[in-house]
Amino acid sequence: MYKINTNEPFWWGLFMGGAGMIGMFLPVLILVFGLAIPGGAVPPASYDTVRLIHLLGQPASVGNLLVKVFLFGVFSLTFFHWAHRFRYLLFDLGLHGGRTAVEYLCYSAALAATIYTAVTLFVIA
């Protein structure tokens, strides 16, 4: 094999994972939880009968774990996708100095959001 002078493949791998997650799953999540349910398009009188919400409230079930793992996967990769893009976005907009600091800040923010998501999903919810 060969050696390269950077860990970029790791960050890019997360970025690409996020690109797929966002493209595949965020539209439907936003559609359901941002538009359909708040917009009254979902009929059930009691919203906690919606499967996802219901499963989140069933800590002991396999479905609960699957939903949590799924949401964690989608959101954490979304955050790292953001971090990667945002770091280049700042560069594109003219912030050419302190690239390393910007990288640390962006990926740290994504890490923090990821931890927060894990705690929310697996500890609190």
Added chain:
Amino acid sequence: MHAPLAPGYRPALSNGWWLSNRRYFLYMVRELTAVFAALWAIIFVTQLPQITAGAYSNPASLVSSPLWFAFSLVSLAFVLYHAWTAFNATGTLIYLRMGPKPIAGGSLNAAMFIAWALATFVIAFVFVTPAIGG
């Protein structure tokens, strides 16, 4: 190899370069989609405990507010644009040849859109269908 370089000039790129042509601008929009995706995700995560506690039935909660609806609408537009650009890049990213001819990039892109439609349908079905009773 040359004799020492004559003095020249190097024109600088302005920070507004991305406004100079339509494709550069669309590139910037594409990059911006990540901001909306992440924002929507993090807000949603913060609301999850309330949601499981029934926030959708509570008109005073954030997720029931018109603000959330409006923000979600904008986010959806960006995220859909992201999906469009991401899936259309599949053929660019992946080169597959089985047998004498490589698989056309367009077919790979199309496969992604089909997968997306399936995933969307399945997830909408799984999430939205009432789990108990009706």
Added chain:
Amino acid sequence: MTESTIKLAVTRYRPGQDREPTVQTYTVPYHDDWVVLDALQYVKDNIDGTLSFRWSCHMGVCGSCGMMVDGTPKLTCAAFLRESYPREVRVEPLANFPVVRDLIVDIDDFMHKLSEVKPYIIREDLDSLPLGLGHELRQTPAELEDFKQFGMCINCMLCYSACPVYAMEPKFLGPAAIALAHRYNMDSRDQGRNQRMPVIGSSEGIWECTFVGECSVVCPKHVDPAAAIQRTKLATTNDWFKSMLMPWGNR
């Protein structure tokens, strides 16, 4: 009948004489089958001998005559006056490069990067392979197809000129150099990938690219450097995760 004419607004810069680039306007005859290069040559031969630019083949394959035409990087031997007529044509040196004089830019940076990526067949037995009748390395048309597109690069530098990343970070290896490295990596006769990857997989290689994609849009030979870069990112990432997860394998 008076001959129709067209105006050519040309960026001039003569080191030692001009402190700043200036724009000089020439009026040349208009012919619907003239390209911008024909008009420039007309200027040089008949109006102003001091205008300097490069050109060689006049058939879109030598890569000498890339310039900004109305703000877009183009081969001037393939950019027709009729595309601008009756408006004036704005001709500037290729963007993102140091300008040496008038319409001539310095491409030494690319020439250096090109040799850095080892754009040639690497195999241990290369110098001991027998030559002559029947001794070609076999390569099926399908294997040829794997890399041929990336071998169409004429080094015209339009892609660098269209790349905002290269403009902002001149250390970036850039579209053409990576496309050519990819061309050899994909060649079934080559065994040199591991020697090229440390350069193209470095932080100044593929990772600077944010996939603006304009390189592939302006490429006059449909090389698609953007694809070469994204595919190399994917392959490098696979290799990286593999070597992290299975550090004992493949050493």
Added chain:
Amino acid sequence: MDVIKHDVLIVGGGLAGLRAAIAAAVEGVSVGLVSKVYPMRSHTVSAEGGAAAVVRTDTGDSLQLHFEDTIKGSDFLADQNVAEYFVQEAANELIQMEHWGCPWSREPDGSVAVRAFGGMSVHRTMFASDKSGFHMLHAIFQTSLKYDKIVRYDENFVTSLLVDDGRCQGVVAMDQRSGEFRLFTAKATILATGGCGRLWAFTTNGFINTGDGHGLAYRAGAPLSDMEFPQYHPTGLPGTGILITEAARGEGGYLVNKNGDRFLSDYIPSRMELGPRDIISRAEITEMEAGRGVPGRYGDTVMLDLRHLGDELINRKLPFVRELAERYIGIDPVHNPIPVRPVVHYMMGGVRTDIDGQSPLPGLFACGEAAQEGLNGANRLGSNSLTECLVFGARTGRVAARLAAQTPEASAAAIEALGADEEARIAARFGEATGDERVGQIRSDLQLTMERLVGVYRTGDSLKQAAEELRTLKERFTRVRVDDHTRVFNMELQAALEVDFMLEIAETVVAPSILREESRGSQARRDFTDRDDEKFLVHSLAYRTENGPQIEWQPVILTTESLTALPPAERKY
């Protein structure tokens, strides 16, 4: 003045120069490669159809057959020992190019594919789609990057050879970037500067093909040989002169006249569109003169019809033809025939060398189109020239390197004085030149003169008229003005130096054409319509004198070592 030393110095970075550079580097000597353009801009890049060699035998091919085709194609003016060596080495060199990464088109089993070409009696032309020259040039240029022994000096224009002590000791060159003159000393100097098609107005040649190497050698006292034989390619696009490759006919295209007739049946029925270029070019002119041409914006043409080949074949094997025709004349060959006419394409003549590429001037070598080593005679076969660049580039590079290894260093002082003289000469001649003639105007008039009077068909009168007009042009050139007095990329000065060479080279074309009172290969005299082996089975040699070229003659070599020589006979197809 900077002095740069190499063992072998190569002027020209096209296929021949690069092949020579690699061959010399492999011998272990230090190599300087000086070129007025970046190597990948060299005119090799425009070659389309392919390169010939016996690389398959399932076609019935053999070395003897390739040899005989070449000799016959040359109208028996080729040196047969040279053609013999050429066909023997051709496959080695093309397979070497294959190992160096050239993307040759392939058969389904992975072996290299071959196509038909004019004057070749079997399919033997290897090709990389219809951009063979482009792919070969980039493959060899990129390969050259791995040789540390090769140091490139791109965009350096050589103004003269350094001749001291009866030897060529290097060159003086102007670095375009800085405008500085530099001395390059070498124990062996190789000219690989390509052709001089730009002497004519209607040519497939790029702007750079001004015959600088011819001019350099000629001024240094080396003879130019067989310059009366420029090749007219039968299929140039009207207007620009852009080449439509012979492969278009090799793949089955038809040439038709105004009436839609495949007129070649009247001229060369056994070969039709696959005849040699000289015969087909003459046939086209004859058709047009008989009123069977198709009138167009740039005069009469004939038509190249590819429609019956179909979309798929054209896209696979002739995509560049389609691209060029669509872009430059707005015709899609899938649906419409392409107007074409004969166009100046290649110079059979050049710096006279032996089989080793060595010129009569010690220390000076030449290879590629710039050389007349004896391969092409009076008419080159299409697809022999790319191979020629490799075969003789390699041999010349090797021989030059070995010679260099045995040659002592030259006297530095004498050479530096020569360099200073050259810079002073140019400064005096052009530095303050303020006459009433423009460089571009004289070049353009020269090209029109050659076009009008030194064309496919010539007469003694047209040639004498050309000689007269050349004298006038030279006189006008003494009054040339150069407006640009800056140093950096002074392309006007370079153009003046090029035109200065061109005016002299044009004379070396016209003078032997007048004296060669016969028709042979690409020299077709209306006043001497037959070939005359009694008097003219000889190469012309043009030596420079103050009063223009002095022509001498040198017998053609008719012997071979292992292949069977082909005695001169009537050239019948």
